[in-house]
Amino acid sequence: MLISGKEIMQHAYENGYAIPAFNFANMENLQAIIQGAEEMNSPVIIQTSQGAIDYAGAEYLADIGLGAAHRANIPVVLHLDHGQKYEYCLKAIRLGWTSVMIDASQDTFSENVSKVKEIVKVARPLDIYVEAEIGIIGGKEDDLVSDKEIYTEVKDAVNFQRETMCDSLAIAVGTAHGVYKGEVKIDFTRIKEIRALLPVPLVLHGSSGVPLDMVTKAVHSGITKVNFDTELKLANLDALQRFLKENPGVYDIRKMFKPCRLAMKEVVKAKIAACMSTDKSWIIS
Numbered sequence: 001m002l003i004s005g006k007e008i009m010q011h012a013y014e015n016g017y018a019i020p021a022f023n024f025a026n027m028e029n030l031q032a033i034i035q036g037a038e039e040m041n042s043p044v045i046i047q048t049s050q051g052a053i054d055y056a057g058a059e060y061l062a063d064i065g066l067g068a069a070h071r072a073n074i075p076v077v078l079h080l081d082h083g084q085k086y087e088y089c090l091k092a093i094r095l096g097w098t099s100v101m102i103d104a105s106q107d108t109f110s111e112n113v114s115k116v117k118e119i120v121k122v123a124r125p126l127d128i129y130v131e132a133e134i135g136i137i138g139g140k141e142d143d144l145v146s147d148k149e150i151y152t153e154v155k156d157a158v159n160f161q162r163e164t165m166c167d168s169l170a171i172a173v174g175t176a177h178g179v180y181k182g183e184v185k186i187d188f189t190r191i192k193e194i195r196a197l198l199p200v201p202l203v204l205h206g207s208s209g210v211p212l213d214m215v216t217k218a219v220h221s222g223i224t225k226v227n228f229d230t231e232l233k234l235a236n237l238d239a240l241q242r243f244l245k246e247n248p249g250v251y252d253i254r255k256m257f258k259p260c261r262l263a264m265k266e267v268v269k270a271k272i273a274a275c276m277s278t279d280k281s282w283i284i285s
């Protein structure tokens with residue numbers, strides 16, 4: 001079933017586990033996420049970036065995303081990931097997304113605050129959950145590129161949430177978007193410090209490539225939502241390359257994408273286990 005972000009995020013926040021969030025851009029991608037979450041009996045956030053919307057069209061993604069959510073036997077949130085433009089956020093809300101991220105983290109503190117406040121003002125009466133970001137997460141996601149990485153300051157996180165009244169907050173604590181270069185280092189102490197002072201759930205972005213035990217440690221430290229994207233793409237690519245190599249001449253896209261969907265589903269299940277959201281779908285009945 002489709003639900004607002006509030007219900008599952010609050011339950012996870014209070015009970016020490018995290019809601020896994022996976023990006024989708026096509027049907028196989030989406031089916032892998034929903035099937036994986038159903039097999040794990042876990043609530044799940046399916047999310048689309050602005051890039052996915054540009055690729056597939058917002059209306060089309062709404063059709064398949066909402067259709068999948070309504071048919072699923074687990075709680076599903078449809079979320080806009082890294083909405084950088086007001087227009088994308090509003091369009092998503094109008095088309096049925098139940099949660100949006102307004103990401104103005106590359107702007108100054110005060111510009112970020114005012115952009116988030118604008119979305120919160122529209123979203124709150126409509127029961128749409130709002131995620132914001134403070135600090136700069138390194139790496140590349142869609143056309144969002146950061147050469148630098150600026151860890152979130154504890155006092156900034158507290159002031160920012162107090163001023164914007166956002167529902168959840170993405171923080172920069174060492175993870176990176178895209179494919180990791182070098183060793184993963186996460187500032188778990190910073191997560192704990194922010195969590196201790198902040199009254200809303202914290203979100204970890206760029207979690208592909210983070211070893212599963214570190215994901216779990218981040219959740220134990222106070223993370224309530226974990227975003228995964230790149231690893232699903234890599235699983236898809238790997239399965240597709242293997243299939244094409246082993247089956248030259250096959251042109252049936254169903255045969256081609258079946259192993260891809262299966263490979264993505266296995267990644268989804270492993271991430272769900274690391275988030276400790278297995279068997280938590282009962283919270284909404």
Ligand SMILES: [Zn+2]
Binds near residue numbers: 082141177205206227
């Ligand atoms: Zn992100």
